[in-house]
Amino acid sequence: MTQIPDPRLAKEVENLRAEAQHLRRHLRLLSDLSRRIAASVLEPESILQQVVDAACELTSARYGALALFEGGGDNHGLYVHGISDEERARVGEQPKGLGVLGLVREAERPLRLADLTRHPRSVGFPPGHPPMKSFLGVPIRNGGEVAGALYLADKTTELEFTPEDEELLVLFRDQAAAAIRNARLFQREREARSQAEGAQEALSESETRLQAILDNTTAVVFVKDLEGRYVFTNRRYEALRGAGRGEMIGKTVYEIYSPEIADAIWAHDQEVVETRSPHEWEEQFRHPDGTSTTYLSLRFPLWDSAGLLYGVCGILTDISERKRQEEARLEELQGLRALVETSPVGVFTVEAATGTVRMVNREAERILGFPQHSELSLDQYEQAFVRRRPDGRAYRPEELAFRRALATGEVVQGEEMWLEFPDGRRILGRVNVSPVYDDNGRITAAVAAIQDMGGLATLLDDMTGEATATQPALARTDGALMEAGSASERGAAREVNEDSVYCEPPGSGRAQNRGWIFAVADGMGGEAVGELASRTAAGALVDAYYRSSGGPPGLASAASEANQAVRALAASKLQYAGMGTTLTAALINGARLTVAHVGDSRAYLVRNGRTDQVTQDHSWVAELVRAGALTKDQGRTHRYRNVLTRALGRQDQVQVDLIERDLEDGDILVLCSDGVTGKVEDAEIARMVAAQPPQRAASSLVSLARTRGGEDDESAIVVQWQRAPTARAGSE
DSSP states (O other), X not given: OOOOOOHHHHHHHHHXXXXXXXXXXXXXXXXXXXXXXXXXXXXXXXXXXXXXXXXXXXXXXXXEEEEEEOTTSOEEEXXXXXXXXXHHHHHOSOXXXXXXXXXXXXXXXXXXXXXXXXXXXXXXXXXTOOOOOOEEEEEEXXXXXXXXXXXXXEESSSSSOOHHHHHHHHHHHHHHHHHHHXXXXXXXXXXXXXXXXXXXXXXXXXXXXXXXXXXXXXXXXXEEETTSOEEEEOHHHHHHHTOOGGGTTTOOGGGTSOHHHHHHHHHHHHHHHHHXXXXXXXXXXXXXXXXXXXXXXXXXXXXXXXXXXXXXEEEEEEHHHHXXXXXXXXXXXXXXXXXXXXXXXXXXXXXXXXXXXXXXXXXXXXXXOOOTTOOEEHHHHHHSSEEEOTTSOBOOGGGSHHHHHHHHOOOEEEEEEEEEOTTSOEEEEEEEEEEEEOTTSOEEEEXXXXXXXXXXXXXXXXXXXXXXXXXXXXXXXXXEEEEEEEEEEOOTTOSSOOEEEEEOOTTOSHHHHHOEEEEEEEEESSHHHXXXXXXXXXXXXXXHHHHSOOHHHHHHHHHHHHHHHHHHHHHHOGGGTTOEEOEEEEEEETTEEEEEEESSOEEEEEETTEXXXXXXXXXXXXXXXXXXXXXXXXXXXXXXXXOBSOOBTSSSSOOOEEEEEEOOTTOEEEEEOHHHHTTSOHHHHHHHHHHSOHHHHHHHHHHHHHHTTOOSOEEEEEEEEEEOOOOOTTOO
C-alpha cells in the first residue's frame, strides 16, 4: 500500500533545508570575514576598520561603528562604516556614549531595537548626522572588561535586525575582541620601540652629563668591573693618583698600587661582591709626592636592569675634612645649647622612637618641674600634670601637642593651655611644637617651646606698673593695636589634620612696613597629601608676600605664587597628583584690611556684635544658593556642599577674589575653615569672639565645632583690631 506524504511535513522539511542553507551561507561569510581579519598584516587602524566593515557586511547594515573603551569607560577610539569624511566633519565630536550607545556598554549585553529614536535613552542626533532607525548593538569583552562595542544601524534588506543577525554578531565579536587585543599590543609595541629609542638617546646623554657631574664633584669616585679593572674614574681620582683617565681605565689595582695596598683594596671589593651589600672602610692612599691620606671609602654593588651584578662603585671622602666639619658642627651645637639653656622660654625635646623626654632647659625645669638631666618617658611627662584648654576641657592623650606632632607631623603654634600640678600650682602656658625629620623624611623627634604667660604678665607689670593681658598685642607704629589667636584640630573622621593656619608673629620686623598676614588653608587630596598642600600654600603665600612690595597687589601676586607652588608639588610625585587646597588670607596694614580668597574657607568681620561674611564660598552648592535654587539652610546640609568650583593647585591660573575694607575701632576679623562654619552659626561666631580674648575665642570656636560632630578638621584665627589709646598724662 503506497503511503501518501503529509504536505505539512514536506513544507517543514523544505523550511528546515532553506534555513540550513541560509545558516551555512552566513557561517561561510563569518568564517571568510574572520580569516580576512586574522590574515591582515595592516596596522591596527586598518584592522579595526575591517572589523566594523565586516560586521556591516555580515548583517547587511548600512551604518556601523566600532567603539573602543579604556578603563574609565570613555570612548578611546571610534571606527565607522557608511559615513563619509564630509558627514563626519559636519557631525563634529564623536558621541560621548550617554544615550543608547552607553546602555550597551553599561548593560554589557546585546541590544536590538526596531526604532532607536523611540527608546527612552535616545538623546537624538546632532545636526548633520544621517538619520538612523533600526539598531543592533553588541558589547565586546576582553577578559574581565568591556573593551569595546559594535553598533549597527539601518538594515538594508529588511525593516529591522533579526535575532539571527544578533546571533551572528555575537559570534563575530570574538574576532573583534581579538582584533582589539592585537591593535592594543601593536600600539604598545610601537610605543615601546619609540620609548626604547628615546631611552637610548637619553642614556647616552645621561652618561655624558653624569661624567660631567662626577668630574665636578668634590668626592673621589670610581667604578670597577668584577675582575677589578677600572671602567670609570672622575677627575678627583685622577688627581689623587696623578694619572690621566687613559692610564687607569682597563687596569687593576695591582697594576696601579703597591702589593700591600692592592691586597687590602681587592679584599674590600670582594667583600662587596660576595655580600652584595654596601660597606664602609678607612683606606690609605699614597700620593705621588710620598705623602698619604686616610679616606673613608664607601663601596656598593652595581646592578643592571636584569638584576645581574656587574661591578663595584667606590666613593672616597677625606676624613680629615669631615672631622673639621664635625668640629665646626659641634661648636655650633654647643653655642646653640648655651643659647637654649639661657632662653626665657622653656625648651625640651621628645624622641619619636623611645618616647623619651630629653634636653630640658632651665626654664622648662622651672615651669614643669622636670630635673634637667633626667630622662622621663612621654607617659611620665603626660601624667605629671593635667592639661586643660582655655574653655576648661581636659586634653585627651591623642590631642596633646606632642602626640600630634610625632604622629602626624603637625606644627602646633601658639596653643594656649592651663597646666594643673598635684601641688596646686596652675600655670597658663603657650606651647609651640615642631616635628624633627631625618634625611629620609621620617619624624625622629619633636621640639617644644613653652612660655609661662602668667610669668610674662608679671614681668610686664613690673616694667610698666600696669596689669597686662596674657595675650600680647601686636603693636603698630601707626597707632593701632592688634591681638590675635589661632586654633586647629584634626577632625574626628580624619587621620591627619589637613588644615593649616598662619599668624605673623607679634615681634615681626618685616610686618612693620608691609603689614601682618593671617591665613587659613584647608587641604584636599587625602591624609598627608592634603596637609602638605595646605602647608605649602600658606608658606608660599607668606614668603612671596614679604618678598613683594606689599599692599593688595603684593597679596594677589602672592596668592598666585602659592597656586604655582602647590601645582609644582603635585607634579613632583605620582602620589601627590590631584592635591589642592583652599586659601583665605588677610592682610592688615594700618586701618586697611585686604583679603585674598579661593575656596570655601571664610573671612568674617564682626563689628558692633554683627557678623559680615567678607568672602563668598567658591563651591557648587554656594552657587546654587546665590542663584536662589537652594536656601541657605539647605546648602548647609547638602551632600555636595564640599564640591569646590575653585581651589589652589587644580589649574595653572586661578581666579583670586581680592576684597578690601576699612577697619574701625573694635573690629574683629575671623578666618576659619569649613569645619567650623559647617557646625557654628554666624550669630554664634559673633557672640563668641566678642565675649572672649582672641586666643580663647579661636579655641572655643574649634571646640564647639568638635562637640557638634566635628568630622572635618576645624581651624580658626581671631584678630581683634583697635586704635591704640592715647598716652597717659605725665607719661613720656
